[in-house]
Amino acid sequence: xxxxNVLHAPAAGFNFDHAARNAELEGLFDAQIPKPVKTGTTIxxxxxxxxxxxxxxTRATSSEVVAxxxxxxxxxxxPNIYCCGAGTAADTEKTTELLSSNLTIFSLNSGRNPRVVxxxxxxxxxxxxxxxxxxxxxxxxxxxxxxxxxxxxxxxGSVNTMPYLAMGSGDLAAxxxxxxxxxxxxxxxxxxxxxxxxxxAGVMNDLASGNNIDICVLxxxxxxxxxxYQVSQYKDKRKTKYKYGAGTTAVLTEKVVPVKLxxxxxxxxxxxxx
Amino acid sequence: KMAxxxxxPYFGQxxxxxxxxxxxxxxxxxxxxxxxxxxxxxxxxxxxxDSRTTTGAYIANRVTDKLTPIHDRIFCCRSGSAADTQxxxxxxxxxxxxxxxxxxxxxxxxxxANLFRASCYRYREELTAGILVAGWDRRKGxxxxxxxxxxxxxxxxxxxxxxxxxxxYGFMDSxxxxxxxxxxxxxxxxxxxxxxxxxxxxxxxxxxxxxxxxDGVERRVILGNQLPKYSTH
Numbered sequence: 001x002x003x004x005n006v007l008h009a010p011a012a013g014f015n016f017d018h019a020a021r022n023a024e025l026e027g028l029f030d031a032q033i034p035k036p037v038k039t040g041t042t043i044x045x046x047x048x049x050x051x052x053x054x055x056x057x058t059r060a061t062s063s064e065v066v067a068x069x070x071x072x073x074x075x076x077x078x079p080n081i082y083c084c085g086a087g088t089a090a091d092t093e094k095t096t097e098l099l100s101s102n103l104t105i106f107s108l109n110s111g112r113n114p115r116v117v118x119x120x121x122x123x124x125x126x127x128x129x130x131x132x133x134x135x136x137x138x139x140x141x142x143x144x145x146x147x148x149x150x151x152x153x154x155x156x157g158s159v160n161t162m163p164y165l166a167m168g169s170g171d172l173a174a175x176x177x178x179x180x181x182x183x184x185x186x187x188x189x190x191x192x193x194x195x196x197x198x199x200x201a202g203v204m205n206d207l208a209s210g211n212n213i214d215i216c217v218l219x220x221x222x223x224x225x226x227x228x229y230q231v232s233q234y235k236d237k238r239k240t241k242y243k244y245g246a247g248t249t250a251v252l253t254e255k256v257v258p259v260k261l262x263x264x265x266x267x268x269x270x271x272x273x274x
Numbered sequence: 275k276m277a278x279x280x281x282x283p284y285f286g287q288x289x290x291x292x293x294x295x296x297x298x299x300x301x302x303x304x305x306x307x308x309x310x311x312x313x314x315x316x317x318x319x320x321x322x323x324d325s326r327t328t329t330g331a332y333i334a335n336r337v338t339d340k341l342t343p344i345h346d347r348i349f350c351c352r353s354g355s356a357a358d359t360q361x362x363x364x365x366x367x368x369x370x371x372x373x374x375x376x377x378x379x380x381x382x383x384x385x386x387a388n389l390f391r392a393s394c395y396r397y398r399e400e401l402t403a404g405i406l407v408a409g410w411d412r413r414k415g416x417x418x419x420x421x422x423x424x425x426x427x428x429x430x431x432x433x434x435x436x437x438x439x440x441x442x443y444g445f446m447d448s449x450x451x452x453x454x455x456x457x458x459x460x461x462x463x464x465x466x467x468x469x470x471x472x473x474x475x476x477x478x479x480x481x482x483x484x485x486x487x488x489d490g491v492e493r494r495v496i497l498g499n500q501l502p503k504y505s506t507h
Contacts, residue, residue: 124360124361127357128357131400154329154334154356154357156355156356157360158327158355158357159360160327160334160335162335172332
């Protein structure tokens with residue numbers, strides 16, 4: 001069946017092509033199976049009067065080490081749709097990239113911006129097909145002709161829609177703030193403050209969330225991706241510079257050899273522009 | 275399926291063995307826990323469900339809608355894995371819609387139930403889905419079909435499902451009478467689901483009700499503070 005948003009339609013059913021290969025690889029690594037980088041994470045979203053506000057922290061952890069202090073967890077999907085990702089960093093990054101390219105194909109084919117439900121359905125189909133093996137918990141927010149939308153898609157492919165959502169390891173802390181502070185039809189600054197406070201609660205109370213806070217505001221008029229919206233108060237100043245200026249390494253000799261190119265054969269092919 | 279006698283202790287938030295910083299429930303599959311119910315009356319069906327979706331001990335959604343429309347006069351009540359039941363419902367909605375367009379008439383509830391059974395039985399090893407299919411059609415009126423885990427199909431005048439159903443079998447058996455009116459059915463469903471929510475940890479939130487007849491679908495929600503109260507002490 002030809003789909004308007006992909007070059008090749010995905011095969012139906014579960015795909016276990018790599019199951020045998022993975023089983024073999026596990027044997028080779030002994031006990032040291034490489035750990036995937038998890039984003040730990042606090043992500044949240046709120047629907048307000050004129051659109052949707054998404055928020056995320058910026059810490060990516062590799063067990064107990066912070067792998068990335070300024071990780072971008074709010075991903076671009078379409079001009080009117082952005083997606084926060086929690087779970088395995090590579091999975092959220094690649095899944096959202098794949099979704100974004102397929103929706104670009106759709107936009108080129110149909111001449112319109114995609115609807116948020118379309119993005120949600122595509123994600124749901126893909127994550128369900130992989131049976132939870134893709135560790136991506138996503139919060140999708142966007143504005144389209146049908147209104148302002150906020151959805152969450154779990155790694156097994158379950159979808160929920162609510163006016164306010166939080167995901168990731170810090171979601172309990174964030175949800176406490178959201179449950180207390182959410183009201184329908186909030187104004188923009190109240191909504192931004194609510195999301196900021198929710199992410200901040202995650203940053204403060206969850207070890208795997210931290211560093212800065214990013215915010216993304218989506219409205220009919222456009223998108224405002226503020227990165228960072230709030231900088232961590234615990235940011236330290238670097239004591240030395242790690243950049244080496246020109247002249248650090250002494251040049252002993254310099255030899256310039258021009259590469260001479262000979263024209264061996266020249267052909268001209270007329271283009272038929274009749 | 276819950277054995278009423280399990281008393282395994284749960285020591286609060288458990289950290290996952292793979293990663294100290296990430297709690298265990300972030301990697302657990304989302305389950306609808308659930309209490310669902312459907313009954314036939316003369317002229318239609320009444321269906322009801324709680325609204326709790328859990329991942330382990332965390333409530334992922336406290337206002338879930340487990341009553342999913344499959345066609346104009348056919349609904350399904352979902353229990354088991356949220357992802358599996360959403361996927362199956364989407365597939366059946368497509369198949370039934372296509373079938374109805376081909377036939378150029380509203381589909382039969384029995385057809386919808388058989389489509390659910392076909393998917394649930396074929397993929398029985400991979401799926402965890404307990405579904406109640408309920409609706410109204412011109413041929414047989416209001417019908418309730420039960421498609422439990424494993425892919426069996428049986429028509430029943432009244433059926434309950436989900437983890438909370440264990441607690442209300444007695445209530446159903448003693449309070450359901452044939453030839454009840456629609457309002458009696460709605461009251462009975464609300465009462466039964468409330469009782470199950472009281473006892474089952476995986477059920478809770480609000481009670482969602484719907485009644486389906488030849489005139490269409492009427493939906494309502496009973497919020498937490500409006501639920502019928504039963505106190506034992």
